[in-house]
Amino acid sequence: MSRREDAKAERRRRIVAAARDLIKETGDAGLSMRAIAARAGVSLTTPYNLFGSKRAIVIALLDDVREFHERFSQLHRVGAVDRIFQAVSITLAYLADDPDFYRTLWTEALRFDSKELRGELQSPQRYGFWWALLNEARTEGALLPEIELDPLLRALDAVFVAGMLAWVLGAIEVNELEAHVGYGYALALRGAASEGHAARIEKRLIGFQRELMRQRAKPVAA
Structure with a gap:
């Protein structure tokens, strides 16, 4: 150069x-x-x-896609369903590393007139990455063959956006996001799972449920 x-x-x-x-x-x-x-x-x-x-x-x-893929590619290779939850964890780690910045962006994105910024946060590249993970899970036999990937991905996205909204509104803290989003993902994927993989997803579901209950049991500050 x-x-x-x-x-x-x-x-x-x-x-x-x-x-x-x-x-x-x-x-x-x-x-x-x-x-x-x-x-x-x-x-x-x-x-x-x-x-x-x-x-x-x-x-x-928002151009942290390259870094995300580098971090994701360095993880220990596991089944596609486990990789979905790994990707959730990495994605939410960005928010935990810089919550003020990402809270501002998501506050702006969730406004009804911020379609352009929402389009960047929910970009075609992001859609393609998650679609590929779901397709890999289906190829491995983890998902029922009759499950269409697009509506499943949109259901998972709805879970993610709902988690962002709860965080922006102050209903949950940034370090509680993974349990909330993970629980919703596990519920959706458990419903789409084949018989041979349902138990693994259910185990994750119970783990997230346990963490959510622990969070609810925390004393509320006066």
């Missing part, structure tokens, strides 16, 4: 970092390009020249 390209890449990193910091500090995903440029220490034209729009900067903020 040339010195000019290095400098360009560094400005891009500064702009993305500035946008992320501002979102965390202000609790608002609707930042101005002027504020982003000022925080990054670049001219107002630089973000437009490098990204083109605020939407492109937000997409860059």
